[in-house]
Amino acid sequence: MGKKFKFTWLFMILLGILALAACTNSDEGSSTEPVQKSDEDVEKSEEGKTVISFWHAMSGSGQTALDSLVADFNASQDDYEVKAEFQGSYEESLTKLRSVGGTADAPAITQVFEVGTKYMIESGFIEPMQKFIDEDNYDLSQLEENILNYYSLDGELYSMPFNSSTPVMLYNKDAFKEAGLDPENPPKTFQEVIDAAAKLKTDEMKGFSMLTYGWFFEQLVATQGGLYVNEENGRAGDATEAVFNGEEGQRVFEFLNTMNKAGTFGNFGTNWDDIRAAFQSGKVAMYMDSSAGVRGIIDNAPFEVGAAYIPYADEVDRKGVVIGGASLWMSKGIAEIEQKAAWEFMKYLTTPEVQAKWHLDTGYFAINPSAYEEDIVKKAWEEMPQLKVTVEQLQSTEPSIATQGALISVFPESRQQIVTALENLYQGMDPKEALDAAAEGTNRAIDIANKTK
Template sequence: MKSKWFTLLSIMVLFSLLAACGSGGTANTGNTGSAGESPGNGTAEAPSGGEGVTTVQFWHSLGGKNGEYMDALIQRFNESHEDIEVVGTFQGSYDETVTKLQQAIASGTGPDVSMLERAYVQMFADAEVLEDLAPYLEQSGISADDFTPGLMGHSYFNDKLVSLPLNRSTPILHVNKTLLDELGLSVPTTWEEMKEVANALVVKEGNEFKRYGVSMPYDTWYPIAMISQAGGSFFNEDNTSIGFADNGAGEKVFSYLKDLQSTGALYYPPAQDSGNIVNSMFVEGKVGMIFQSTGSIGGLASTVDFDYVTAFLPKDEVYANPTGGANVTMLSSSKNKDAAWEFIRWMEMEEEGGLEFILQSGYLPFTKQMVESEQMQELWAKEPNRKVAYDQLEFAVDTNKDVAWPEIMHEFFSAIEAIMYDSKDIPSTLDTFKKETERILAQ
């Protein structure tokens, strides 16, 4: 186990150096905090610990406004608990947090509680460094059924409950409805409708496109969603290979995207800062629709000067969308487990805890109590765009779950780049990716 752990550490250090930062690259999968975030102040303000006060170290990956919201949450906790002091520390992007966490665990200096991007939970669970939270839930009278079902896909590993949802998101369709109305178009619900609408939105003058139909950040999130919509899955049932080769879902997805790209119906942005590029083009009316995270709703709504709506990602054979964002975990090495659990419990279940953070940030409500709260219902009535993502959780899928996902994700990015930027042959590129995936999974 230790040898495997340090092999994974080496892989993650390498991957973190290669991974893009900011709003491009892996940002919108939840691998770097929410789109548009910038580093926060680093450590939340906390009262000085006195005699009999237990200090809980909490590492997170939220900067910018969301970092401020998290700092405020920690302050509310500290003010309501005389015997526990939580010290929250911003550790950089999700990838950076993972690397620092591995190094800290190896040296015996890990925190008590940490945020973990949901796709990395299994890696830490397999290394047996995460506390089983099931007994804590039971002693607190909490049931796993109290949490939003579509967000629990990365909580159970090896028959243990090792994480709970925190700042979670999904990709959705963001639409400039003013443009669609001007052209007499409806918000698309299927791939075929999206193709028609996207092409109708194109404005070309000479050899230059003045407006594109649809766009999406450079990311694995959106192709994975579309593979699932086409009836495929990222991995096969026994996680020995990819699951979208035999039924042709992968070729179908990328052929569809390249077809849109060839007419200007799809603008595929450069990898660097792709999230901000796509958002800016949408705000400026240079693209009519975008695939983007729920985490972009607040920023877009406060910036656009047109009728802006959100919708489910269009379906092919079925509706399907992967989840993103991070969960919260307790390290099994913590010497303050009761205090650490009280912080997690309060953050997950108390109204002054996570609910206020969710209302401020725009992340998905992660408990049924949050969903049913008067505050959430009022927000959704006032801003229906925010409810779309929650409703879409009915079709949530997580098909890229494997301890080797971080390494395989790097290979998938290479395949995406070859197809979308270099127009390489789709079948041969995906075949190469399949062989690389099988090699990695067999290790």
């Protein structure tokens, strides 16, 4: 996903509470509609521009790239000024939003990670993006369908995709050559990865690794066509139980267990920096990363880096990947002129020129595929063809309920259940037992959320 996520139990409990309270009404059951802020109350710059706040969770080089886009937008027109305000991690930003959401004090735009989608839809804090798309006759077909799918429900787009990423398998081409493997033909299926890992393993190097993080498990299930929860992945109605412990999930755990028992799997924990450092220092030959991290790895590895699609189970055909990252949400309750400013900024961000710059500066996908036709992107792809592999994997994804991704309000807690299950697996627990326990934990969280919604 391109950055570290710290899913502490405290936050998971808090997010669960938020999910349960998202649609809470008064004792009589009447809904509370935000009071619309008047245009006369909006902040104006010295130049008379309408000023809006944009809360985000980008740090480091991502924040630098974002600040540059904001500055370019502010300089491109005379009506609006966007103030980009870092709010900490995705979890911290969402917690802050809860205190002001649906009020005149809310930021015009908030960046929210993809697993916060269900919560945001039900929160009452936001105006669906579809409203502005319809009013402006905005051509949504110009944007990447496989990215839009995640943030759409019942044909309605709720937020504007922004920093979008998918997983990718990176590998050490030099190690492949030394092991007698074809560096231009990386393994595709689970069994091929298992076989290659055995050949790649040395006293200093493990064959394969995967961050102990639920996102990668979700992807390996989805690429088999498997669902995460029932009710059509939570898109036909509120999910009532996890189904990720079916045959697709079990294949993933057996895949990892086989290599772990053979000593060809490297367990580098839950920290993105640690697994990336292990790869760059030659401690592991293949691993799964975010597409947003590819450029940084290529720039820093002392060997030639290969990029490949994520592996899939031998028993099925590859279905593709689910989009990750975050999207931008429009606040309800702010002034209409602030919403118009926010909408103009969002449209600006989707233009090919801006998306080309964002793609190259950060490694995130361009949500407007026309960006890939820009000369600066073509030139970069010639020098770094690995970036093109990640785009091809996304664009070859088959649109389906599985690859659209699951919607549940307690996703962070469920991901922590998967982390625990993976840790137990690597300690020797039976794969099915470990996965079933994660499903049971997820079911408890879903049940509580549904009963108190």
